[in-house]
Amino acid sequence: MSTNQQTSPPLKDAPRTDSSAKVTNVRWKLFILLLILVTVNYIDRGSISVALPMIQEEFNLPPELLGLLLSAFFWTYAAMQVPVGWLIDRFGPRKMLTASCVGWGAATAASGLSGGFLSMFIARMGIGVTEAGVMPAGGKLNALWMPAKERGRGATILDAGAPLGAGLGGIAIAGLIALTGSWRWAFIIAGAATVLLGWAVWWYVRDNPRSHPAMSEAEADYIEAAHREEDEANAGSNGKGKLRNYLKYRSFWSMCFGWFGFNGVFYGLLTWGPLYLSESKGFDLKEIGWSTFVIFGAGFVGEIIGGRLADTLQTKGFGTNKVMRTLLGLSAVMVTLGLVGTTVIPDPITAVIMLSIVLFFLRWVGLFWAVPATLGGRANAGVLGGAMNFSGNIAGFLTPIAVGLIVGATGGYTWALLYFVGSALIMGISVITLDYSKRLAI
Numbered sequence: 001m002s003t004n005q006q007t008s009p010p011l012k013d014a015p016r017t018d019s020s021a022k023v024t025n026v027r028w029k030l031f032i033l034l035l036i037l038v039t040v041n042y043i044d045r046g047s048i049s050v051a052l053p054m055i056q057e058e059f060n061l062p063p064e065l066l067g068l069l070l071s072a073f074f075w076t077y078a079a080m081q082v083p084v085g086w087l088i089d090r091f092g093p094r095k096m097l098t099a100s101c102v103g104w105g106a107a108t109a110a111s112g113l114s115g116g117f118l119s120m121f122i123a124r125m126g127i128g129v130t131e132a133g134v135m136p137a138g139g140k141l142n143a144l145w146m147p148a149k150e151r152g153r154g155a156t157i158l159d160a161g162a163p164l165g166a167g168l169g170g171i172a173i174a175g176l177i178a179l180t181g182s183w184r185w186a187f188i189i190a191g192a193a194t195v196l197l198g199w200a201v202w203w204y205v206r207d208n209p210r211s212h213p214a215m216s217e218a219e220a221d222y223i224e225a226a227h228r229e230e231d232e233a234n235a236g237s238n239g240k241g242k243l244r245n246y247l248k249y250r251s252f253w254s255m256c257f258g259w260f261g262f263n264g265v266f267y268g269l270l271t272w273g274p275l276y277l278s279e280s281k282g283f284d285l286k287e288i289g290w291s292t293f294v295i296f297g298a299g300f301v302g303e304i305i306g307g308r309l310a311d312t313l314q315t316k317g318f319g320t321n322k323v324m325r326t327l328l329g330l331s332a333v334m335v336t337l338g339l340v341g342t343t344v345i346p347d348p349i350t351a352v353i354m355l356s357i358v359l360f361f362l363r364w365v366g367l368f369w370a371v372p373a374t375l376g377g378r379a380n381a382g383v384l385g386g387a388m389n390f391s392g393n394i395a396g397f398l399t400p401i402a403v404g405l406i407v408g409a410t411g412g413y414t415w416a417l418l419y420f421v422g423s424a425l426i427m428g429i430s431v432i433t434l435d436y437s438k439r440l441a442i
Contacts (some may be wrong), residue, residue, distance in 0.1 A: 004375070005088060008253040011071060011143070011223075014263075014347055016373060018074075021310070021438075023220070024214060024215060024216040025219065026216075027145045027146060027150075027154075027209065027219065027223065028210050029204075029214075030141070030145060030204065030355065031141075031142075031145075031154055031157045031158060032157070032189075032206065033200065033201070034138050034141065034157070034158050035076040035157050035158065035160060035161045035164070035258045036159070036161070036162025036173050036197075037097070037134065037138075037161065037166045037197065037442075038135070038138065038158060038159070038160075038162060038164075038165065038200060038419070039159075039165040039301060040136050040161075040165065040193070040197055041104070041131060041161065041162075041165060041189060041193055042086060042161060042162050042163075042164070042165025042166050042169060042270075043165045043166075043169035043172055043391045044105070044108045044131075044167060044169075044191065044194055045073065045127065045131065045165070045171070045270075046125065046165065046166050046169045046173075046267055046270050046271075047108070047149045047169060047173045047186065047187060047190060048069070048070065048111070048124065049070070049270060049271050049272070049274045049275070050170055050173040050174055050177075050274055050288065050289065050292070051177065051187075051276075051289065052070075052184065053143045053275065053278055054067065054124055054177075054183050055069075055183065055430070056275075057418060059116055059117050059120070061117060061349050062408065062436040063260065063404045063407045063408040064122060064404050064405060064408050065404075066118060066275075066404055067400045067401045067402070067403060067405065067407075067408075068400075068401060068404065069120060069121055069124065069266070070271040070272070070337045070400035070401075070404070071127050071396070071397040071399075071400040071401045072121045072122075072124035072128070072365050073121075073124045073125065073127055073128040073131075073396075073397075073401065074128060074267070074298065074393050074396030074397030074400070075125060075128060075314065075397045076126075076128035076129045076132070076208060076395075077102060077127075077128035077129070077131060077132050077393050077396065078132075078389075078390050078393035078394055078396060079390075080128070080129055080137065081125070081132055081385055081386040081389045081390035081393065082243065082386045082389065082390050083396045084096065084136060084384020084386055084387070084388075085136045085383040085384070085385055085387065086373065086383050086386070087133070087382075087387075088137050088140050088382035088383075088386070089379070089380065089381075089382035089383055090134055090135060090377075092131075092207035093137035093138075093140045093141050093144075093207060093382070094132075094202065094205045094206060094207050096133040097133065097134065097137045098138045098198050098201050098205075099130075099133070099206060100132070100133045100134050100137070100198075100440060101195065101197050101198030101214075101245075102192060102198040102400070103126075103129070103130030103131075103191070103391065104127050104130035104131045104191075105191045105192065105194030105196075105197070105198070106130075106191060106195060106197035107123055107126035107130050107191070107192055108127055108191030108194060109125040109187060109188045109190075109192055109195075110123045110126065110191070110192025110335065111124060111126075111127065111187050111191075112162070112183070112184040112186070112187030112188040112191070114184075116384050125183050130144075130192060131335045131403055132435060134285035134413050135158075135239070135369070135385065135389050136240045136385035136386045137382070137384055138158040138159075138179065138369065138377075138385075139155075139158075139369050139373065139381055139382070139384075139385035139388075140381045140382040140385060141158075141205070141373050142154040142155055142158060142369060142370060142381070143371060143372070143377070143378040143381035143418035144208065144209065144378055144381075145413050146223075146348060147222070147223060147226030147227070147230075148226065148310060149311060149315060150228070150402070151248055151370040151373060152308075152311040152314070152367055152370055153307040153310075154307075154308045154309050154336040154369075155307060155366060155367055155368070155369035155370040155415060156303045156304060156307025156363075156364075156366045156367060156368070156369075157304070157307065157312075158308055158365070158366075158369055159303060159366030159368075159369050160299075160300050160303040160304055160307075160366065161364075161367070162266070162299075163297070163298075163299030163300040163302075163359055163363050164296070164297070164299075165206075165218030165295035165296075166270050166292065166299070167292060167293040167294070167295070167296030167297040167365075168177060168293065168297070169292070169390060170274070170288065170289040170290070170291075170292030170293050170296070171291075171292075171293050172190070172284065173189020173190065173344045173385070174288065174289035175211065175289070176190065177327065177435075188270055193198075193346045194401075200239060208287035210224070212360075218370050224351040227378070229402055230377075234438070235376065235437040240246035243383050243384075243387055245441065245442040246376070246384065246387075246440055249375075250434075250435075251434050251435045252375065252387075252440065254373075254430045254431075254433045254434035254435075255384075255388050255391075255430075255434055256371075256387065256388055256390075256391035256392075257376065257386045257391065257426055257427075257429075257430040258328075258365065258368060258427055258430030259365075259368055259391050259426030260390065260392055260394060260423075260426060260427075260430075261282075261363065261366070261395070261423045261424060261425070261428070261430060262365045262392060262408065262423075262427050263392035263393060263395040263396055263399075263423075263424030264395040264398075264399050264419075264423025264426070265335060265339070265362055265420045265423045265424055265427070266359075266423075267395060267399050267400070268323045268399045268403055268416070268420050268423070269295070269355065269358075269359070269417070269420070270296075270402070271399070271400045271403075272400065272407075272413075272416065273295070273342035273355070274288045274292060274404045276413050277291055277292075277348075277351075277417075279413075280412070280413050281351060282348065282350040282385055283348070285326055285395050288433060291352050291441065293409065294352060294356055295352060295359050296359055297356075297357045298356035298360040298434065299359030299360060299363040300303045300363070301360065302359065302361060302362075302363045302364060303363035303364065303366045306327060306331075306364035306366065306367060307367060310323055310324065310325065310327055310367055313327075319437065320436045321435060321436050321437045322373055323414075324367065324431070324434075324436040325342065325431065325432045325434075325436075326429035327364055327367070327409050328365055328367065328432070329364055329428065330355070330361070330364075331362065331364040331431070331434045332424055332425075332427050332428030332431060333428065334358075334360075334361035334398075334434075335358050335361050335362045335424045335427070336421055336424045336425065336428070337359040338354050338355070338358035338361070339354075339358055339420050339421045339424060340421060341357075341420075342354040342355055342356040342358070343414055343417040343418060343421075348424075352356045361432075365427065365431065366370070368388065369385070371384075371388070371434070371436065372384035372385040372388060374437075374438075374439065375440045376439070376440065377439055378441075380442075387402035395423065397421075399419075402416075402419060403416045403419065406419060412431050420439070
């Protein structure tokens with residue numbers, strides 16, 4: 001079934017039940033599942049950062065090699081974004097999400113069997129390949145399942161799994177290490193749980209809202225009516241397009257550079273944050289786990305609030321550009337100030353507070369996962385989401401290496417934090433130059 005046909009009949013293996021007469025909220029339940037999926041994704045992705053002090057000691061790695069190891073995931077993750085976005089548009093998000101779950105769970109477990117730097121590096125690259133489809137598929141589902149006025153919340157529910165997973169991962173992986181006495185068993189257990197999650201994804205996710213067995217007629221009609229209204233407002237821009245057709249637009253590049261700057265901050269803190277707290281602030285493993293939970297937990301709360309605020313303001317009649325540029329511009333300012341504060345104030349508790357403020361406002365930029373659907377429509381949301389995430393994950397593999405070189409050269413983290421400030425400035429310029437109000441003509 002083509003993912004571009006929004007009004008196709010129910011699948012034969014998903015017969016409509018008596019629930020069709022009731023008002024349902026299947027779309028929100030689907031996005032709660034996606035929140036869980038992305039949370040587990042980031043627990044697995046960030047597990048190496050929590051275990052990094054032990055891995056560094058066992059493998060006897062200098063800061064420069066640590067940076068290279070932390071970047072391995074992002075090399076393949078970034079390289080796969082555009083191809084996997086095309087595959088999602090071609091075959092649908094359900095298949096790609098299921099394959100991703102099984103694949104990255106197996107790769108995470110395999111990383112627990114690493115015998116040294118090279119095998120760990122290869123395992124991390126494998127995790128990057130297999131996780132690549134998760135966020136573009138989520139962006140595609142946001143386009144297929146959500147009316148335009150609800151995509152802010154859809155985007156931030158999806159993306160809120162990143163800080164939630166990073167926060168819970170600090171406790172979960174530290175707890176598994178303490179329970180088993182080994183970072184290796186922690187990785188193996190986390191990977192096995194992820195493989196099981198793939199079953200839940202296949203069972204519940206559908207590429208087309210009307211084909212879901214629990215979907216009521218009222219909810220399906222509501223979604224389809226909103227999509228028809230959106231298509232009518234963008235007449236002439238609803239067709240299938242190629243990525244190169246978008247390269248001439250400023251908004252496309254603002255989307256890409258905005259996500260690049262965002263990830264320069266987020267992935268920098270995700271990969272090097274625990275070691276920063278250990279080496280610069282003297283935190284032990286338990287303190288790292290709880291501090292990571294507080295910092296990234298603040299990001300989760302901020303992202304949910306940001307999505308609700310954006311949709312509420314637009315529902316009250318404020319223009320899309322005014323809402324998005326105001327909220328995301330404020331986000332960039334607060335992130336910059338918080339990072340500067342972390343740099344100049346040495347107190348450990350203050351550092352945790354300031355980084356919590358940084359993550360709270362930084363995660364408002366999770367609203368960007370509504371942008372591919374805005375610029376490209378439902379037909380092209382996968383490939384545009386892949387292009388956006390590719391740009392962001394260039395920062396993903398550059399940042400850990402850059403921070404490793406900076407820390408190795410200076411013996412401290414001050415210039416690394418200033419590197420994050422530079423990323424926040426790139427993000428700030430981009431979020432206020434992007435036009436969030438119209439679909440790009442292709």
